[in-house]
Structure formats: structure tokens, C-alpha cells
Amino acid sequence: MTAPQRLTDRKREAIVAAAITEFRANGFEVTSMDKIAATAGVSKRTVYNHFPSKEELFAEILHQLWASSVAQLDLSYASDRPLRDQLRGLLQAKMQMMSDANFLDLARVAIAATIHSPERAQDMVNRLSKREEGFTLWVRAAQEDGRLNCTDPAFAALQIQSLLKAFAFWPQITQGQPTLDDASQADVIESAIDLFLAGYEVSASRPQQKPVA
Incomplete structure (x- = not known):
């Protein structure tokens, strides 16, 4: 019972890896499920068994990139920890994903694929x-x-x-700028935290507002 499951997992991983290769090389429109199946060494039916559509497959790839960046991070809020420390961890995970070459290439693919298709753009969003x-x-x-x-x-x-995206995503996507080095990443993260806490952190001199119903 366990062996078939392992084989299924391997096939799914092969499909995702093949899709990343094809999307990066050829873009969203040109890449077909047939080509992905051929590159992965599986049948087209197997691809559709795992992913009902090309959009589903593309979304899964982006999800895996995000998941890998937060795999070792506890995203849950902790009342006993400083807000800055928690925010730093969250933003470092986000920055890690946006510095990944696969993610940036696929983000370009996604943007190109959605320019002429508002329906697809809304679906991906x-x-x-x-x-x-x-x-x-x-x-x-x-x-x-x-x-x-x-x-x-x-x-x-x-x-x-x-x-973060203003410095570590959009310039790389639209202007071809290189990913930020470690020091620049840290500066952007700390600056973002400063602005966020300055605007939202509750202090003794500023009582909390009631949330909008």
C-alpha cells in the first residue's frame, strides 16, 4: 500500500519539476499539458489526475515555492514575543521567496499570461x-x-x-534589476517593520480603535 503512494508522490514531483522547466522556458500560453507530460515522462492522463488544469498546476508551483520558504517558520501569532521579532521572521520568509530565481521567472510568466486575459488574472489572484x-x-x-x-x-x-515588493520584487520583474544582497534585504525588512509599527503598534499614549464591523 505504501509503495504505490510513494510512486504517486514521485510522479507528482516529476510533473511539477517538468512544469517549472517548461513554463520558464516557453511561457504560460505556449506550454501545454502534453509537453509537460512528455518532459515528466508520464502520461497526459496522469498529469490531469494530479492537476485538473494548467492554471491549477501553475498555482501549485507558486504555492510550493512559498511553502518551502516558510517550512521552518512558525507563522502563528505569539502574545509573549516582541512584534518586531515575529514580523522579521514573516518578512524574511517572504523575502526568501522573492529572491528565488524560479519564483521570479514564474512571476514574469504569470504576469505575461494574465495581461490579455482578465478572467485568468482574477483566477490567479x-x-x-x-x-x-x-x-x-x-x-x-x-x-x-x-x-x-x-x-x-x-x-x-x-x-x-x-x-517589500516595491524594492525586492517589482524592480526585478519589470526592470531586470538583480535580487537584493543580504544587507539590502535586511535594510528593506527593518524599514518596512519601522513603518508598520509606527502606524499600527498600540502604545500607552494611543488607545486601540474598535475594528470595523
């Missing part, structure tokens, strides 16, 4: 937004604990992540 819910949950937990003064946790979570 919906799928990827689910992958960032952990950050929103962390902000909401800190807000409910009385340590953050924000009425919209999702908005606040998007704000701080956008601060």
Missing part, C-alpha cells in the same frame, strides 16, 4: 491571495490581542508586504 492569508491571520491575532491598532487586518497585511 484569487488562488495566490489564499497563500497570504497566514499573514493576515497574524495581523488579526495581534489586533485582537490589543497590540496592533488597525481596523482592517487584510489591508495592513497587504501594506507591509507591498513595502
Whole structure:
């Protein structure tokens, strides 16, 4: 019973690896499930058994890149730990993903694939937004604990992540700039935390606002 499961896992991994190769080399539109199946050395039916559509497969690849960056990180909020330390861990994981060459290449593929297809763009946004819910949950937990003064946790979570993307994602995607070195990454992270805490951290002089119902 265990051997077939291991074989299934190996086939799934081969499909994902083949898809990464094909998407990076040829883009989203040109890459076909037939080509992915051939590169992976499996049947087209096997590919569809694992992934119902090319969009599902692409979303899974991006999810795996994110999951690998947070594999060793506890994303849950801790009331007994400094907010800065927790935010630093979250942002370091995000930065690690955005520094991955596979992720940047696939992000370019995704952007190119969605320019002429609003429906596909919305679908990919919906799928990827689910992958960032952990950050929103962390902000909401800190807000409910009385340590953050924000009425919209999702908005606040998007704000701080956008601060990273302004320096470590969009310049690399749109202008071909190199990924940031370690020192620059640390500077961007600390600056983002400074701005976020300055705007949202509850202090004795500023009482917490009630969240919007």
C-alpha cells in the first residue's frame, strides 16, 4: 500500500519539476499539458489526475515555492514575543521567496499570461491571495490581542508586504534589476517593520480603535 503512494508522490514531483522547466522556458500560453507530460515522462492522463488544469498546476508551483520558504517558520501569532521579532521572521520568509530565481521567472510568466486575459488574472489572484492569508491571520491575532491598532487586518497585511515588493520584487520583474544582497534585504525588512509599527503598534499614549464591523 505504501509503495504505490510513494510512486504517486514521485510522479507528482516529476510533473511539477517538468512544469517549472517548461513554463520558464516557453511561457504560460505556449506550454501545454502534453509537453509537460512528455518532459515528466508520464502520461497526459496522469498529469490531469494530479492537476485538473494548467492554471491549477501553475498555482501549485507558486504555492510550493512559498511553502518551502516558510517550512521552518512558525507563522502563528505569539502574545509573549516582541512584534518586531515575529514580523522579521514573516518578512524574511517572504523575502526568501522573492529572491528565488524560479519564483521570479514564474512571476514574469504569470504576469505575461494574465495581461490579455482578465478572467485568468482574477483566477490567479484569487488562488495566490489564499497563500497570504497566514499573514493576515497574524495581523488579526495581534489586533485582537490589543497590540496592533488597525481596523482592517487584510489591508495592513497587504501594506507591509507591498513595502517589500516595491524594492525586492517589482524592480526585478519589470526592470531586470538583480535580487537584493543580504544587507539590502535586511535594510528593506527593518524599514518596512519601522513603518508598520509606527502606524499600527498600540502604545500607552494611543488607545486601540474598535475594528470595523
